[in-house]
Amino acid sequence: MLDNNYNIINAELIKRELAKKNLVDFMRYKFEKYYNATFNDNWHYDYIAEHLESCLKGDITRLIINEPPSYGKTEQIVKCFMPYAWINHPHLKFIYTTYGGDLTKENAQTTRDFIKSKAYINLGINFKLINDEIYNFSNDKGGRVFSTTVGSAVTGIHCNGLIIDDPLKAIESFSKAAKDKVEDYYKGSLLSRLLDSKSFVIIIMQRLATDDLVGRLEDTGFTKICLKAINEKKEYYYFNNELYYEREANEPLFATKHDLATLERIKTEMGELEFSTQMLQEPYVSEVGFFEKEKLSFINDYEIPSQNDYIIIDSAESTSKTADDRAIVASGISINEDNQTLLIVKDILHGKWELEDFCENAITMMLRYPNAPVFIELAGGGITFHRELLKYINKKNTEFRRDGKAILTNIVQGFKPIIKESKNHQIQALAPLYNTGFLKFKHTCLNKEQAIKELLAFDPAKKNNTDNVIDCIAKMLILDGVYPLDNNNSKNTLSNISFRFKKGGWRI
The missing domain is CATH 3.40.50.300 (P-loop containing nucleotide triphosphate hydrolases)
Structure with a gap:
């Protein structure tokens, strides 16, 4: 005892x-x-x-x-x-x-x-x-x-x-x-x-x-x-210039508190934007104030009117880790009964893809929007991608015919970079629609978080923004060949619309 x-x-x-x-x-x-x-x-x-x-x-x-x-x-x-x-x-x-x-x-x-x-x-x-x-x-x-x-x-x-x-x-x-x-x-x-x-x-x-x-x-x-x-890649923590802890890729910081499944649920509940900022310590929303979070606007699928749909593709310069993402954005544009232009972002794909994956993702978007013309910016790797995508479509259509499936009939065309206006100025042209609620995101839009992230972080004073997705959205207002569907039961006249037509495209 x-x-x-x-x-x-x-x-x-x-x-x-x-x-x-x-x-x-x-x-x-x-x-x-x-x-x-x-x-x-x-x-x-x-x-x-x-x-x-x-x-x-x-x-x-x-x-x-x-x-x-x-x-x-x-x-x-x-x-x-x-x-x-x-x-x-x-x-x-x-x-x-x-x-x-x-x-x-x-x-x-x-x-x-x-x-x-x-x-x-x-x-x-x-x-x-x-x-x-x-x-x-x-x-x-x-x-x-x-x-x-x-x-x-x-x-x-x-x-x-x-x-x-x-x-x-x-x-x-x-x-x-x-x-x-x-x-x-x-x-x-x-x-x-x-x-x-x-x-x-x-x-x-x-x-x-x-x-x-x-x-x-x-x-x-x-x-x-x-x-x-949670960390995507392996990380090393040092103290006094000596390795203190070696953390494996996808290793939760505090597994007994939040394991992988719990973190995934938290991410879904918080949304990608807040999860990245608070849980990953990777904020991307700066208080620039050009596109304000409070003015974000969304729309349900059943509320979307008839529109002309388009797929805009930004091929980026390279696939290196430091390069911008490649982006594929499907959007619809129309005019309502009040002669207001309505731009709806419907689906987004983005990533640092190799050429074959890039083509495959473009095909995926075309299958989702079979009537949407496809526009590819012929800058950086755009010329090569345009050529390879046409080959890929031909190959896919051969397979579709053999299997008795409907073939791809989207019109695919390239466009030269618009050098008269800077990319920032093109993106700024979204502001009138954004601020009045006529730029909307479909609630079920794939990867809408990426576009929101880019909008809220956009700084017109910066030369290099992360903006490939919103640049594709902005192209909907200025590209030759992009026309809104008029839903006001009148002729497709442009005189009363807040954007004026110039050489086949829309400009503020």
């Missing part, structure tokens, strides 16, 4: 000693003794902990951690890291800030309450709290935790460690004013609160936009940790 009690006591003392020396052991201890729960461990906690320890040593003074929501970042870096730091460095002063008052209060209060708990005191701390306010508690060794919301005053408060936790609400990711406020607060107020050159800044957040705070701090000397919920 005595030996058994001795072993239990000894095991407890070992846990306490480990908790004082290692942040992840501290987390295990907290979950067992304070939460009365099992800590769901994972390698990424150790990887982050190594960087946080380096902040305490003064080796890292600027650290960004991008991590999916609900993966434990606030628990580790706020609720555990600050109490852990006080065990061996009780003099440290922290400023903690996040986007909302309720969230700030909750995190500050739970951090303070743990520091006051028996589980924490049992670690043998050598300080006492002398100020017990939720938003501003301190100890008798000079340490303090001051918690506030983004934008609030920090006058007279200084710190050794500044922790910025999700400074922007997800709902504000499209607001330039909100993002400007966060940047101004960081640069204009928070940075001046650091006590000395060893003081550190830790920014922890899920990505929300290309120009969120992390995006605006590119190339400013931050050490960066970027953790994706």
